Each structure stands twice: as C-alpha cells, then as structure tokens.
Amino acid sequence: MPAIARAPIVQGLIFGIVGFLIGIAGTGLVRVAFLGRDGGDWWSTDLSWTIGYPVALVGWLIGVGGWRYWGREWFGGEVDQYEMKGWQRYFGFSPDHKVIGIQYVVTFTLLFLLSGLTVMLVRYELAQSGLQLFNNDTYNAAMSFHGITMVAVAVAILAGGFGNYVLPLQIGAQDMAFPRLNALTFWLVPPVAILLVTAVLMGGWETGWSAYPPLANLQTKPGQVLFNLAVITFGLVSILGAINFLVTVIYERAPGMTWGRLPIFTWGIFAASLIAFFFTQAFAAGLAMILFDRVLGTSFFNASGGGSAILYQHVFWFYSHPAVYVMVLPAFGLILEILSHLSRKPLFAYRWAVGGMIGIVALSGVVWAHHMFTSGMQDYLHAPFLVLTELISIPTGLIFLAAIGTIWAGRLWVNVPMLFALGFLFNFLMGGITGIYLADVPTDLFLHDTYFVVAHFHYTIMGGEIFALMAATYFWFPKMTGRMYSERLGQLHFWMMFIGFQLVFLPMFDVGIKGMNRRVADFPSAYDDFNLFITLSAFFLGASFIPFTWNLVVSWIRGPKAEANPYRASTLEWQVSSPPPEHNFPEIPEVVGPPYPYGQPDVRHVPGPAGAAGAPAGGGGGGGG
Amino acid sequence: MRRDLTLVIVLWAIVSIVSVGVAVFVMDPFPAVGAEESELIDEAFMVMTYMGAPVFAIVIAVLMIALWKWRASGPPAEGEDGPPILGTNWFPKAWLAASAVLAVVVMIYPGLTGLAELREDDTAEMRVEVTSVSWQWLINYPDHDGIRLSSGAGDEMVLPAHTRIQFDVEALDILHSFWVPAFRQKIDAVPGQTTVLYTTVTETGSYEDDVAYRIQCAELCGLNHTDMAMKVRVVERDEFDEWVAAQHASAAKVR
Known part of the structure; x- marks a missing residue:
C-alpha cells in the first residue's frame, strides 16, 4: 500500500465515502423495495443525506484513526504507535493535547478567515440599497454561512484550541484525562466544515444560524438538512470536549493545585464546560426534531399538525443563550490571566471573579426567553425573564471588578496581548451596557431584530471573545510555536482591528435604532450613507487580518526563538520549555501557593529560585518543534 | 494611592x-x-x-x-512588580x-x-387584521366593511391619527414579524395563533417623510424576506373617512 493511502486523512475520506455510499444505497434499496414513496425513487435528498451522513461519519472516524489507534485493541489486536513527527502530527490522529490544541486553533482560524471573507462580500452587497452582488437567495446563503461558521468558531476556538493546549499545562497534568477521546473529538470537526461548505455549494439554506421552523421544515433546499446534520455533529464536539475538560480539571490537577490555586483561565474553561455539558443537547435535540419533522413526518413545529413554532424557539435558546457564555467565559478567564501577568499584580478579588463565573453559569440557564419577547410567547413570561436577564449583569460586574482592580497601580507592559486584553474590556463594556436595552422588554420590543442587535452581539462576541482570542494567540504564540511574533506587526494589527471594529459597529447601533432590520439584502435608500460608511470600515477591519496572518505565518516559520518564559509569568505553562516537552513535565510539579504571587517575595506558585515569580524552573527537554 | x-x-x-x-x-x-x-x-x-x-x-x-500613569515599556526587571492588592477586603x-x-x-x-x-390598556377604537404570507402583507379593515389591501398590489396601509388601534396579526405559512419602526413595537406572526399589538397612533406621517413609516417583516422568512415591506400612511380622521369612502366606491365599481 503506498504511503499516501496510509495517511489518516486519506483513509478517513475513503472510509467516509464508502460509508456514505453504503448509507444511501441501503436507503435507496429499502425505498425502492418497500416504500414506493415518491414513485419508488431511490434517492430522496433529505432522507439519503440523513442516513448516508451518519454512516459516513462512522466510516470517517474509523478511517482517520479510530480503528488503528483504538478500536483494534478491543478485539485483541495491536494498536499502531503514533509514529508521526514534526508537522505531519497535525494531520493525524494524535492524542497529545498540544497537537490537538494547535489543530483546533489552526482549523478554526482558517474557518474564521473564510467566514470573514464571506462577510466582506455581504458588506459589499450592503454598501448601497438595491442588489449588487447577490440576489435574495444567495444573500441568505452567504449570511447564514457567516452566522453558523462564526458561532462554531466562537464556541470552539478558545476552549478547544487554547483550552486544550494550555489547560493541562496550567494544572500540571501530563495530558487531558481522555487523550484518545480528545483526538476523536477533534476529528469530528472536519465533517462539520465539509457539510457546511457542501451545503453552500448546493445552494445554501435560508434560515440563518438559528434555523427557526416552520421555515426550516418547509423550505425545499437540501442545504437545510446538511446544516442540521453539521450542527448536531458540532454539538457532539462541544459535549465530548466539555466532559474531557471537566474530568481533567477535577481529577488531573497536580499535587497542591487546590481549587483556590487554579489559574483563572482554567476556571473559565471549567465554567464554560459546565454550560456546554448541561445545555448543548437542547440545541441538538431541537435540530433533530426539525429533521424528524422533515424526514419522519412528525409535527413538532407544524401548527397544522398540532405543533408549535414557538416550542422550537424555547428549545433553541435554552442552549443558544448559554452558548454565548460558552464563548465568553473562557475569554473572561483569559483576559484576567493576561491582565494579571502583564500588570504584575495578583488577580484582584480572585475568589469573587470565580464566584462571578459560577454565578453566570447558574443564571445562564434561566434567561433564554429574552430572545423571545416579540415571539408571541405567553405574556406572563415577559416580566420574569426581564428580571432574570438583568440579574446577569451582577456576576458580570464582578469580572469587570477583577479586571480594573488588577490593572490598578500595576506595572502595565502594554504589548500586543495586553492591548487586545484592554481592547476586550472596552468592547465588552459596550456590549454589556447595550445588552441592558435588549433585556428590558419595552426597548427590546423596538430594537429586537434590528442592526442594534447586530452591533450588540458583535461587540460581545467579536469585540469581546475574538479580541480575547487575538490576545490568546499572541500571548501563547511563543509557548506553542517556540518562536516570537513581530511586536510591530502585532501592534499594527491591533490598532487597525480596534479602530476598524469601532467604525463598523458603532454606526450599526444608530442605523438599527433608525429602523434598519437585520438579515436583509436590501434596505430603503434612506440608510445608504450609514451602510456605505459601514462597508468601507468593514473592508478596513478585514484588512487588519493581513498583518495578522502574515505575522503569524512568517514568525512561525522563521521568527526568533522564544524563551521558555518571555513574560516572566508565574503559572505552570511558563515553567517548561517553549514548546513544552512531550509529556509536559519531566516530573509532576508541586504547587505550593496561589497562581499569581506577584509583589509577594515570600509567596510561590511552584517552588523555584528566589526573587520574583516566574523564573524558569524545571525546564525539561529543548522543544519538540 | x-x-x-x-x-x-x-x-x-x-x-x-x-x-x-x-x-x-x-x-x-x-x-x-x-x-x-x-x-x-x-x-x-x-x-x-x-x-x-x-x-x-x-x-x-x-x-x-x-x-x-502605570504604563511601562518592555519586560519587567527582577522584582519589578506591582503592589499585592488582593481584593480580599470589603471592596468587592x-x-x-x-x-x-x-x-x-x-x-x-x-x-x-x-x-x-x-x-395596561387592552381596549382599542379600531381593529386592523394583519395577515402575513410569504412574502406579502395583507391588511383587512373589519370595522370598515372589508377593505382589503396587500403589499403585493403596491397598496399603502392607511391609518387614522390619534386613534388606538388593535392589530390582530396572523401568519398563513411560516413565522413573520409585524413591525412599523415609527410605532416601535413589533410582534411575530405565528402560524396557528393570533398575536395582538396595541398601538396608539398619534401624529400624521408617511413613508415619504420617514422610512420608519413602513411595515417591515422583522423575522427572517426565507427568500424574499428583504422585500416584505409595505408603506404606511397616517392621516387625519376626516381624510381617513374620505379614503374609506373612496375605497368602498372603487370596490363597488369593480363589483
């Protein structure tokens, strides 16, 4: 067998395609032989995909490594060794959390850039009233693709990427609790991306990322089925990842790493994992019910069959509001982490910040219906959901308290990650305050579904989480690649992105209040000036990712070698070489004190030489590039 | 400090x-x-x-x-830390x-x-039935002997100023949302149920004065969601009565 045919991705694709063919052939046979449905036609787009895809998915997982490295063992065979080295590791089934972390970061960064390019086309269309580039149909496809891919990026990249890479290091573990499950979870992601791109190539789907029925039930476009299958698969990624993080944090902490000594980023991932674990299945169930309506002839959401369209919205938002905290809690942790290290101050009110995170977890599950104030749901639900939604500002306030308390009187090294962390504070503040308008029923009845909402959630998710993502990317770049990024290009990226971001999204609040609704390809010409300005700003914002991409690609290839601890930071990931040795720690470290012992000469997080926290300790092998 | x-x-x-x-x-x-x-x-x-x-x-x-005040350039030197303010006091x-x-x-x-x-007020002086179907607004005036308008025919929804109006909103196929930005509130049109919105219309106005005088579908409803809009005109009471009479006359002519 030629070497290329042994490559995991190739085997996965072969097995996946075989699985798909088996699935649709079996479906076709049964349809022709027994059902006579649609005149005995063997092919039905909805049904053939719904059955062909899960079989393809199983084939893909077997081929990509599930058999060779795992399943064979159960049946008494010898599993293969993970023989791949260097860059090839990233294209294979690797149980190493550091490889998987980079796999997530790179995959979702590519998806992020693709989705960003899509939205440049969307903004080109919206530069003036009338239709330029798209028609109503292709506009919906592009807008829907942008929506779901960015939601997927936002859910997965911080936890899946940086959580995977950094969390085991931060708690002094050699790997995640379930390394092979971790690899399997990552390899569920490519089918999601393939399905979504295929859906667009087949003409897309019309329902945005929220897939409200009855439209999602009734539209004839096959892309809807692919969308549902993709998102259900992605839900599985989220749940399996969350289980792995929860077990890892509970059971794999190094000796002395008490809950009160956990770095705050780890707390953020832990809190987000709790939410993903508890709530994701609601979304998957909702989408499965749509598939049932389409394929099995049920009527969950069809009024004519006794169902309710509003039911779906409850099920959907029961997950999809908590999902924003799956996106943002890791970002909170990350920002507090960076502010503490780069201000050289202990995290202010650490226990209150953790309390804030847990408070957000608790409240996240009881606020969903604020997305439904205009939905025609029972009137008596308005007041309680208004009250509960406003309450969430209280734990979020504790995160801000920790942030501004930490930079207070510190020594702020304002480098690229710090700039992005401070930018996060500004943007999330804007996003949080404008959220109040959408939580209060009277103003929400007005602002719901306008560009005010678009601006608000981009301030929280893009201005918030994606700024945190950029902070994380630069902050841990030397640790993950062993090389330093260019500070100057990074600063150029920050300022272009920060200014571009404000110029795009501030005017959206205004045009939304003036009556422009979202998810439209065309609008009254009265909004032309606003939209031209927003589009030009969007191109500028998009251009900020050129120095970003250039910087990271070039620095990864031939940037200067990074020290083990370029920021002289105190947490465990900085006490090993950059990149860390194969099993992270030559010997399991012992934790003796709080995570951020800055300014306290007698306090240590890990035993080390005298002086300020953060001198390299227990180095270990010189990198495995 | x-x-x-x-x-x-x-x-x-x-x-x-x-x-x-x-x-x-x-x-x-x-x-x-x-x-x-x-x-x-x-x-x-x-x-x-x-x-x-x-x-x-x-x-x-x-x-x-x-x-x-606290900005520093470059990496910190040995022992160059900020003060250890832990925030364990009364402040949080x-x-x-x-x-x-x-x-x-x-x-x-x-x-x-x-x-x-x-x-607080669920009474109205006038009722308007709003029916949505992809991708049109159908307006019915039950208090005025069945005047029927539709956005597909290019009609304008005409309303009398200084009148409290009850909009009964229905959907024939999928979700839509009834929204006139000048009146601020919106309510979804839901298949299988009638949703109600009360609006006390005040001043006169029209789409030509401000594009906020339009019905705009505010719930993504597929292909032509973008175009699912209808102009709104609010006129004084006597002008509204004349309009109603004219509508009846032209309806009689057609008959």
Missing part, C-alpha cells in the same frame, strides 16, 4: 457627564415618533443611557489612568451591592414599569 483615587473619581465624573452630554445633545438616533408607545420606549431608551453612562465611565476612567462586597442595586433599579424602571404601562 489617595491621589490616584481622587483622580479616578474626577475622571469618572467627567466621562459620565460627557457621555450624558453626548446622549442628550449630540445623539439623535430616533426615527419618526408615530405613536404614544414610541414616546414611552424612546424615554426608556434614554433613561438607560443615563444609567449606563456612569457604569461605562468607571471602567473608562480606570483604563485611562492606567494607560497614562460594596461593588457587588452597588451593582445589584443598579440592576434592580433598571429592571424596575424603566423595565417593569414600562412593561406594565404598555400592557
């Missing part, structure tokens, strides 16, 4: 005042005010802006002073209490009070 605190309080006050000033004198965000409810909602919006200003300002003030509790008070205030006023005000 004490000087820094004074500075932050001064900056806080300045940023708060400037923010409120911008909100009052510079911002002019609202479209045409076509209903009593619009006034209530716009006022609620401004109240929240005033309440949000000091919250915004406290973070901005600390960010400003931090970047101005005070912060928690203050933010809780603020949250409770904003949920009561303008939240719950505004909601109660919008809901």
